[in-house]
Amino acid sequence: MKLVIAFIKPHTLDAVKDALTEVGVTGMSTSEVRGFGRQSGHTEVYRGAEYKVDFVAKTRIDVMVDDQHVSAVVAAIEGSARTGEIGDGKIAVVPLDEVVRIRTGERGPDAL
Amino acid sequence: MKLVIAFIKPHTLDAVKDALTEVGVTGMSTSEVRGFGRQSGHTEVYRGAEYKVDFVAKTRIDVMVDDQHVSAVVAAIEGSARTGEIGDGKIAVVPLDEVVRIRTGERGPDAL
Amino acid sequence: MKLVIAFIKPHTLDAVKDALTEVGVTGMSTSEVRGFGRQSGHTEVYRGAEYKVDFVAKTRIDVMVDDQHVSAVVAAIEGSARTGEIGDGKIAVVPLDEVVRIRTGERGPDAL
Amino acid sequence: MNSGNAAWLLMASAMVLFMTPGLAFFYGGMVRSKNVLNMLMKNFFTIALITPLWVIGGYSLAFGESSGGLIGDFSHFMFRDLAGDDLLFAMFQMTFAIITPALITGAVAERLKFSAYAWFASIWSLVVYSPVAHWVWNADGWIYKFGALDFAGGLVVHINAGVAALALVLVLGPRLGFGRDAIRPHSLPLTLLGTGILWFGWFGFNAGSALAANEQAVTAMVATQIGASLGALGWVAAEWKKTGYPTTLGAASGAVAGLVAITPAAGFVTPGGAMAIGVIAGIVCFWAVGLKARFGYDDSLDVVGVHLVGGITGSLLVGLFASTGGGLFYGGGVSLLVKQLVVTMAVLVFSFVMSYLIARILDKTMGLRVEERQEVEGLDITLHEERGYILNE
């Protein structure tokens, strides 16, 4: 099993969720992060003083999937999170030793 | 060493923390996430218009443990986060190559 | 490739970002977490009642790096996040199977 | 000057001025957090903008020497020849001139350019607001002489702003994601704060419109309190029945709907009449905010549903419930009701046409709408380079 982590633009979340649902994903977890990358941040101005803010708001998605779905999941995220503009983000695939569903105690792919 | 990641119901956090402490865990990190899964979200209503909100508030826990403690840690989370109702969440076990304690520079299990 | 995860004191973030930039890191993601560890929390007092709050605010950093940069990145974080006081935090190194840049579809080290 | 009346009018002026910040919070809480500052800014800036315009010419166009009952002149340019009670009246009226264009900002929230709004509000204030105020409140105005009633601004303020909002919305088009995404209020406590301030200020608005600390002021205050309360009850009852939930936003919206509807009537009605007006307004406006989904115009924060529909409701109900002034239910026959209908239509048509024209002209010249990228990222950071909340430092 793998943990697929994606850092995406916040406003693409709904599209990404729909794309993942379509390829059979039944669960995921999302959180707010601030990203630093090629997409430079923005300036803010308070009483005439300008501040450079390097970090850009991004959404992080964590999805646990079994091995045969990994490439479909990655492709689904790519397809739905791409706007073609700088700052679209990254996907990482992390190996998993084990997954447990807390409610039932199921383990492995059944737990997903 | 492993990184144990759990997505749990927020109000079970105190119980989970206590259970982890009991099995010898001395550190962990938690954050707020929004989860999507079998537990469907809720509706919200503003001026007569109903909105379906798919995401449910969950707490994420990250615990780094050495190999021989993994199963005890997973069991502790399972025991304390289970309410038996849908949405209790998931646990994932991720292999770790290295752990470092920043303050001392210790590495490996000593760093935990 | 590896995913380097660090839990650091929030006010060291700027220094860490600079240190990482210096060793060639071009991207990272940060989020707010609440940490539990040797550094005990604090008390809060409301209308004469004291509450013990175990969790301390920390910043989490996730950086994907290719294999040959891992040790430099870890060292950069260690150097910049260390204050020498309890609670400086931890670094974990997680193996990565794959990294994808969403905008271009690049894979592997090129995607970083 | 009578010191008691002056004290009350000084106070009422301060209270009505305070309503515009209140409106800023009422609206500000309802937008998404990325647009909260733009919403606040549009409202606060309205004060800064309309104040000099009113002093320079707006007041005089409304209350100066009449040309055929249609518009005033420039005799009071720069508040010339105003002192004592007259100056106080000009001050009190200024606060009405300020809040009226500010009401419009809610309808076009989250997409109207700040600069375009500033132009719209300025022009509109002089070519729409001042004339309508002249018609209704200048003793030589045609509506005043026609004998229709508008105690504190049902026509001048609410219908006027509400229909202008509709015109602007039609030119501007809906927000990205309207009807598809959940676009939810980012801070209902902020909206409730605005509601509290509006409610407080509205006592100055309505009871101040008696222009003295007299019996009519008392009558108006009682009616205002009743109208607001029954509006809230009506709206909450309606939504509880329909959706199964009583909501804070519903209570707030209903209170404002009741306040809007009681405004033209406040000095003329009994407690019983105020109850009827309030509860009718609460229910009607709850129903009216659903219209935008049906017709597909994006009146973001329901200015049409609350101020236009609530204003019309109140303006017509005056014809039924005015116990002093000839309401139908108080033996006055249908004549007042007919008059109310005529003047309501007149203001509706005039304000809609003028507002639509101004909006179209601005759209062609400077453009009304922010770029898509700005709308997605939020107006706060893109138009003002500021962020509403930074809660982790």
Next chain:
Amino acid sequence: MNSGNAAWLLMASAMVLFMTPGLAFFYGGMVRSKNVLNMLMKNFFTIALITPLWVIGGYSLAFGESSGGLIGDFSHFMFRDLAGDDLLFAMFQMTFAIITPALITGAVAERLKFSAYAWFASIWSLVVYSPVAHWVWNADGWIYKFGALDFAGGLVVHINAGVAALALVLVLGPRLGFGRDAIRPHSLPLTLLGTGILWFGWFGFNAGSALAANEQAVTAMVATQIGASLGALGWVAAEWKKTGYPTTLGAASGAVAGLVAITPAAGFVTPGGAMAIGVIAGIVCFWAVGLKARFGYDDSLDVVGVHLVGGITGSLLVGLFASTGGGLFYGGGVSLLVKQLVVTMAVLVFSFVMSYLIARILDKTMGLRVEERQEVEGLDITLHEERGYILNE
């Protein structure tokens, strides 16, 4: 009508009405974020609910023709026969009738059903509030004739609401996790906002109770300002000594405690007397909020500790410090003190018993408490389907 007095009472009415939103924020900031809207809603809705009840019958039961000094009649049903000064008095008093049940909401926060609260407040207003107001403020009321003093509502408002809160809490039981979990205020800035509004409004409450812009109004305003300030100083000093920290919540709580205690005394005391009352109230109430931990009742936001205990403190200290009216320290002997004690006990017992009965009956019939699942998830989403804050969109 005297325009100066009318101006002041119009204003004071608006100010006291504004206190209920203020109270909403004061309380709303102290609950957890998942319950903030429920807290706000209960308070705002109280305005909507009590207004018509007061107009229909509440006022008349309190200030109508007396039956044996115990209760009024229905002669002023629908504010009949009220005009001018009388109508203004009825308006001013309405704002007191509104805030009193709203005070109770703090004690039962985070678990009392919204619908049950609406019933409780409505019934309580008619069968507890109106009678007690009649006793104290109607010239034929038994407490009035007995010669006890309650300038602006120590008995009628604070003791009355405070002991009702205790009764309701005893029936309702503690929140899940009470005494075990850290249940902390989610937004002290919101609580401080409420404090500011309450402080402002309290000038209307106390100085308005002179019913004219006269010397007593000035005396009352000065005493109010002093009482609030010294209450804050007393509380902060006490907590600084005990916990090592001066807190904003302590300053806010102490100010309210001082305001509560000065309320029955405000028109009768010297600046020195007001200082004493304020500082005593601040210290006593700080100590009193600790009682709930000792006795195990969950008075969530310390309505008992602040309003009941502060109210009793003030009511008794009137017997000592009333410089006009016969206070012990001003040569009046113990007679006033004894009277204050008697009437305090009378209101305590009456209100407690009645409130307890209403609470028990409602609990048996409709149920007072939300389900455990709703309490865990929060009342905002489960009772109102709304969320307080959505800060990332």
Next chain:
Amino acid sequence: MNSGNAAWLLMASAMVLFMTPGLAFFYGGMVRSKNVLNMLMKNFFTIALITPLWVIGGYSLAFGESSGGLIGDFSHFMFRDLAGDDLLFAMFQMTFAIITPALITGAVAERLKFSAYAWFASIWSLVVYSPVAHWVWNADGWIYKFGALDFAGGLVVHINAGVAALALVLVLGPRLGFGRDAIRPHSLPLTLLGTGILWFGWFGFNAGSALAANEQAVTAMVATQIGASLGALGWVAAEWKKTGYPTTLGAASGAVAGLVAITPAAGFVTPGGAMAIGVIAGIVCFWAVGLKARFGYDDSLDVVGVHLVGGITGSLLVGLFASTGGGLFYGGGVSLLVKQLVVTMAVLVFSFVMSYLIARILDKTMGLRVEERQEVEGLDITLHEERGYILNE
């Protein structure tokens, strides 16, 4: 007492008192979230602290029998011999005495110890504020007799607090990270709320300073409204030109700058004069807040830039624009302007020297500044053991 005048002054007192909470929010929104409660607490606590000091001795030192035009005596210790209009005047003036030290808190935000502030404010109120108030507003004060004008507190309040802030900042030193880190406002909506309350209260401040509901009060209210609006316009125009963005913080800051500058002039100027003063103040203060970057002193929330510079601007412009009282542009010659210059310098020097001395003495004895660890972690948790916001429970 004249009931109309009394009504207005009662009201104005309540409004000015409400300004201090308003100031708390204005400032509180501008600090980082870890310091919001400390900021609120310092302001609220100022009310609690100065109230008894003013009653005990502050009022008497300012308005008691004069010693050579320099300072009063203790004849009104504990408000002795004050009743009716005099007592009301003492109450009204109390609210000025409260807000003046509170203004200082913005300059030293995020690092001044709470206890040190309490000492500073208390001492300063008695040895700086009362004397300056005596000079300017006591009929025997030297500035009063000298014939300089300060309608509502340009000298006494704004220049006085502004230069004291500068002195304190110089002793205290800059915040950690000043000039390097982005230290941004944590909640501009809170700042805007404060702005709204300040604006509202300022009508009481300025129009109340006529001490009656008369023509001058009306003049002052109109000037106040114009000054605030034009201040906002001036500032926003200046920043829009320089940075390319109109900001909400700019609009708020400009409004306050305009209000500060119009304060000494409000009762003496025409609408046109008020416009000039407002717009000049907005532009000058926008430029002045940049001075701290140039000179390297850390005036955190720009008390120097807005209150000191705005106060001086207004005080001098009185010499030009006073239409009643001898302004240069109204045929009065340069004599008034020269007098304004002299008294401005006098207050500047006196207040700076005294404030600097008090600050140095406190720094040597108890220490002014929190520890570095406390500054990093935030003052809320370390000085008050409270957290501003807990939004996820």
